[in-house]
Amino acid sequence: MPHIIAPSLLSADFARLAQAVEMVDASPAPWLHLDVMDGVFVPNISFGFPVIKAIRPLTRKVFDVHLMIVQPDAYITAFRDAGADRLTVHLEACTHLHRTVQAIKAAGMKAGVALNPHTPVHLLTDILGDLDQVILMSVNPGFGGQRFIPGTMRKLTALHDLRDAHQAPVMIEVDGGVAMDNAADLLARGADALVAGNSVFGAADPAEAIRAMSAIGA
Secondary structure, eight states: OOOEEEEEESSSSSSGHHHHHHHHSSOOOOEEEEEEEEEEEEEEBBHHHHHHHGGGGGGEEEEEEEEEEESSGGGGHHHHHHSSSSEEGGGGSSSSSSHHHHHHHTTTTEEEEEEOSSSSSHHHHHGGGSSSEEEEESTTTTOOOOOOOOOOOHHHHHHHHHHHTOOOOOEEEESOOOOOHHHHHHHHTOEEEEEHHHHHHHHHHHHHHHHHHHTTOO
């Protein structure tokens, strides 16, 4: 299966969100990554239901919504109604993770779990088979444009091996500091999807940046 590039709207010009979404819609990227931050779980606030609902009619791309919030269970159906197709919560934010994952699936969305850089992948062992995707954070969540944490490569290999050992049909997504100089290595180590923020929206030609990352290994 070809790898997925998921441009992150967090790195776009917020004064030109419609144009950013339309650019992604015309690109080969199948997903649009949407980071929702509450200022509590992470030290930043981004956007929520009104923005997601407003841009939903502008594209048919998959909305890959990443919740960096506390108490995500309270908002599952609201994000579904706003237009989310895939909903990822943080392991660190969920007291009853199985219940949260089941609620996401019951709402009709694909369910994912994200791990902060300090969280070991073996903590997913008992839930891996219930997931549609795992997001490995390769920066500390909260802000775009951060430097990639090298230890993510080791964690990616470990997660790939864990997936194989359990024969779990789960996608592996890497989020943070992804660029042309590390994308090929991430894909070689087992990543299926790459979140690209500053490497796309900070590029001189964002559309070409998406095309280039999509073509890696082709």
